[in-house]
Amino acid sequence: MNTMFDLQQYALQELKDTYTEHEIKVLCSLAFCKLLHCTNIEIHLNKHEFLAKTFVDKFVQIVEELKTDKPIQYILGETEFAGIDFQLNSETLIPRPETEELVMWIVESGVQPGTSVLDIGTGSGCIIVSLGKLLKGVRLCGVDISPEAVEQAANNARRNGVEVKFEVRDILRYEEWAWPSFDVIVSNPPYVRESEKALMHDRVLNYEPSRALFVPDADPLMFYRKIAEFGRDHLNWGGLLFFEINEAFGEETVELLREMGYEDVELRKDINERERMVKARGNFKF
The missing domain is CATH 1.10.8 (Helicase, Ruva Protein; domain 3)
Structure with a gap:
């Protein structure tokens, strides 16, 4: 052998x-x-x-x-996302192909040099670092509740030659910090209901960080509501909000954003014809 x-x-x-x-x-x-x-x-x-x-x-x-059943990405300590190599640790999710589609939607949305972009729940930094590679002259920031994830994301940014400001922040308590305003906010937050665990493989349940995955059945949109609230306070006039979502709550997420005053709310399917992404525009007066 x-x-x-x-x-x-x-x-x-x-x-x-x-x-x-x-x-x-x-x-x-x-x-x-x-x-x-x-x-x-x-x-x-x-x-x-x-x-x-x-x-x-x-x-x-x-x-x-x-x-x-340990995922190969954790065994090797890295994976590829959007053609870029990312290192992983136990506090970072394995990036999925659907998230690449979300990144490309942002790239195709007319983001101009000088645009400020915030990635909430950055994990390995795959979204914000990829945007830094694909867009020129943008100002990038990523936040996550996990110090270990933030450290890994910062390392991935350095390895790929992308300048990103990373902070350890809990978006559910965002009022405790001072924030600038942003032109684009993107998030792939926890959205899997606790009841969906029974449908998931042990490779996910035993190795990927649960707090980056699961939300209570009683309030599956808790992160979307809070981030949308944050956006009303910190999204520049005409700024864009992008979400990766649970396909079971596409229309509910759209309705939530409309009720909170967002405009041009668009629900998009991924390559597998599942409703997995939402874009909305914020025209709020600070």
Whole structure:
């Protein structure tokens, strides 16, 4: 067992009760790319070359961790989002493809140089750092309740050459701090109801930070309401508010924003035809 081909066969056997064959092959490619600093094409071209024992040992350890349902992103300590590498820790969610769509919606919304953007619940910083790579001349800020998440986000910004001001803040108690105003506010806040835990995989429940995921069944829109309230106080005239949302509460989120005085509220489906994003415009007088 000393080539990439051998190791993939080993993984297919060891993980067959946990993952599909396709999933195992993807996991192997991610591990090979990370540990050998190679591309998928190089994996294919060199799959029968002999590997150092240290690499083989590391790969076997990865397989053992995968057996526990630990996500590969946490095992490797990083993931790719919007074509950018992001490091992760136990206080940061694994970025999802739907969130990439939210980032691109912001990019396509005519954001101009000099625009100030706030990312609430920044986590790994994937949204705000990606915006910094895709938009030129914008002023960026990210906040999160977790000091560990903020530290990780700041590190990701530095690694990717993006200047972002990060702060540890609890948006549910935003009144306790002084804030500037912003032209764009974006958030992917907790929105999964506690009752939905029964539908979720152990990979999520056992490893991803629960306070970044779950909200009480009795008030599933609590973060949206509070952030929308914050926006009325700190969103510049004509500024934009973007949310990633629970697909079960699309119309409810739209109605909430309209009732709070937001205009041009738009609900958008993701690539899987699920209602997962909302954009709204704020015209509030401070």
